[in-house]
Amino acid sequence: xxxxxxxxxxxxxxxxxxxxxxxxxxxxxxxxxxxxxxxxxxxxxxxxxxxxxxxxxxxxxxxxxxxxxxxxxxxxxxxxxxxxxxxxxxxxxxxxxxxxxxxxxxxxxxxxxxxxxxxxxxxxxxxxxxxxxxxxxxxxxxxxxxxxxxxxxxxxxxxxxxxxxxxxxxxxxxxxxxxxxxxxxxxxxxxxxxxxxxxxxxxxxxxxxxxxxxxxxxxxxxxxxxxxxxxxxxxxxxxxxxxxxxxxxxxxxxxxxxxxxxxxxxxxxxxxxxxxxxxxxxxxxxxxxxxxxxxxxxxxxxxxxxxxxxxxxxxxxxxxxxxxxxxxxxxxxxxxxxxxxxxxxxxxxxxxxxxxxxxxxxxxxxxxxxxxxxxxxxxxxxxxxxxxxxxxxxxxx
Numbered sequence: 001x002x003x004x005x006x007x008x009x010x011x012x013x014x015x016x017x018x019x020x021x022x023x024x025x026x027x028x029x030x031x032x033x034x035x036x037x038x039x040x041x042x043x044x045x046x047x048x049x050x051x052x053x054x055x056x057x058x059x060x061x062x063x064x065x066x067x068x069x070x071x072x073x074x075x076x077x078x079x080x081x082x083x084x085x086x087x088x089x090x091x092x093x094x095x096x097x098x099x100x101x102x103x104x105x106x107x108x109x110x111x112x113x114x115x116x117x118x119x120x121x122x123x124x125x126x127x128x129x130x131x132x133x134x135x136x137x138x139x140x141x142x143x144x145x146x147x148x149x150x151x152x153x154x155x156x157x158x159x160x161x162x163x164x165x166x167x168x169x170x171x172x173x174x175x176x177x178x179x180x181x182x183x184x185x186x187x188x189x190x191x192x193x194x195x196x197x198x199x200x201x202x203x204x205x206x207x208x209x210x211x212x213x214x215x216x217x218x219x220x221x222x223x224x225x226x227x228x229x230x231x232x233x234x235x236x237x238x239x240x241x242x243x244x245x246x247x248x249x250x251x252x253x254x255x256x257x258x259x260x261x262x263x264x265x266x267x268x269x270x271x272x273x274x275x276x277x278x279x280x281x282x283x284x285x286x287x288x289x290x291x292x293x294x295x296x297x298x299x300x301x302x303x304x305x306x307x308x309x310x311x312x313x314x315x316x317x318x319x320x321x322x323x324x325x326x327x328x329x330x331x332x333x334x335x336x337x338x339x340x341x342x343x344x345x346x347x348x349x350x351x352x353x354x355x356x357x358x359x360x361x362x363x364x365x366x367x368x369x370x371x372x373x374x375x376x377x378x379x380x381x382x383x384x385x386x387x388x389x390x391x392x393x394x395x396x397x
Contacts, residue, residue: 004377008114009384010392011365012331013227013291013353015121016162017062017098019151023047023126027143034136035143036126047122049129050136055244056125056230063094068356069363075335088359098357101152101160108159111356111365114385117188117225117392118152118162119291120144121358124192124229125243127167131197131232137169141177154186161392163188163225168196168205174213178220187392188223193270193293194231205270206277218283221395228292231266235259267293271328272301276308278316280323285397288328291353295332295341302344325349329387334362338371338383347379351387 023036037048045061047054059065066088074084096103108116123144130136145164148154152162164181166189168174181189195202196210203209217224230243239257258265267290280286305320325345331353332341342350354368355361362368372380 005369005380005384007381007385008112009352009366009368010114010388011116011354011356012289012351012388012391013355013361014116014118014365015355015358016104016118016152017065017094018060018120018122019099019147020061022123022147022151023140023144025143025150026146027139031136031139034133035130035140047126049126050133052129054126054129056122057245060122062098064091065094065098066091066359067363068358069361069367070359072363075333075360077335095357101156105157105159113365115159115161115392117291117353117388118160119190119225119227120148120165123165124190124227126230127169127192128194128230128232128243131169134169134197134199137167137197138173141165141167142173145177145181149184154181154184161187163190165189166191168210168213169198171198171209171213174210175216178213178216178222182216182220182222186222187394188225188289189217190225190227190291192229192231193226193266193290194229204273204277206274206279211282214279214283214286218285219397221285221287221397223287223289223391225289225291226267226270226293228263228267231262231270233262233266235262263292264294264297268297268301271324272304275305275320275324280327281317285395286327287391287395289331289351289391290328291331291351292333292355293331295330295336298330298341298344329391334368334371339374342375342379342383347375347382348387350383351391352384 024032027035034050039046039048039053044059047060067090070087070090071084073080073082074087097107126140127137130140148162148164152160154164155161164186166174166177178189196205234241235258239259271290274288302321305324309316309320329349329351330341330345331351332338334354352368354365356365372383
């Protein structure tokens with residue numbers, strides 16, 4: 001911990017690793033073949049999602065597992081020209097704090113943190129594989145959230161705030177599930193930044209068919225988190241599609257492709273659509289946090305929003321950029337330019353997240369502190385703690 005901090009940071013982006021029955025414990029047996037089952041191939045267990053083997057991660061049993069921040073140098077620009085496969089060779093037995101909340105409490109204290117938002121690892125990936133079966137998506141959502149409440153809790157010891165996963169695929173069920181989350185004390189909800197696949201086909205998240213859901217979120221004052229996941233983005237033939245951790249093609253001779261930008265592309269499109277659909281005018285109490293989606297697209301996004309406002313003055317009631325800055329909080333990638341994001345959003349709308357203990361994240365959450373050394377004490381406190389504290393409180397109308 002840096003000596004000049006007189007507070008403990010609140011990390012907006014921590015993760016758990018799902019237990020072996022996370023996707024089955026509360027899913028009816030008759031639905032499990034359409035949702036998630038286990039299979040064994042070549043001596044290793046895999047998830048079968050909607051009848052297809054998922055290779056989203058190398059080992060969904062997590063034991064052994066690569067260390068937190070294993071790819072830190074790679075995402076820092078790979079100054080030593082290392083091979084990412086080599087960076088992932090150092091593995092350890094599954095630490096208890098990845099799957100057990102009591103052990104995680106002790107780890108959070110030792111890391112010098114006040115609290116964390118806790119997100120899925122696989123739970124943000126499987127909706128894409130099931131999207132053409134909206135009933136299966138609903139069973140996944142409902143079952144997964146009940147496992148999450150039992151194993152982690154939505155506000156455990158006022159320190160671990162596990163965030164339930166919501167899908168709008170079935171609009172009526174989404175309202176019922178949000179109502180349940182609110183009754184159980186959830187402080188935030190999370191969804192993937194993607195168009196919504198419904199029984200009537202794909203729809204924008206701002207489609208009026210979802211108004212009852214957004215109205216409930218608005219009135220309850222709960223924060224909606226758009227978190228990176230599998231948003232189903234196609235590379236249109238420029239690279240192989242699909243979300244996979246297989247590193248066979250990530251070797252010394254591998255080539256970059258636009259697939260590396262799928263997360264930013266998905267977040268940009270979701271966020272700009274929310275603005276162009278006038279969601280913050282229609283639902284003036286709505287708060288959105290963009291987590292683990294990066295921020296490099298903000299400059300062109302704001303330019304495009306201004307252009308759209310100039311071209312369509314009849315549509316916009318208010319300045320869409322100003323509304324974005326009022327209703328959205330940005331969690332930059334830790335390797336992004338935080339100065340630029342603060343300049344665009346204001347220090348009161350930037351939030352710190354470490355992505356711990358994922359391989360793409362920081363080795364330790366407070367390794368982020370040098371990224372905000374240049375700010376004054378008040379701005380540092382907002383970025384590292386106060387902004388997430390505010391988002392973690394419901395602010396009903």
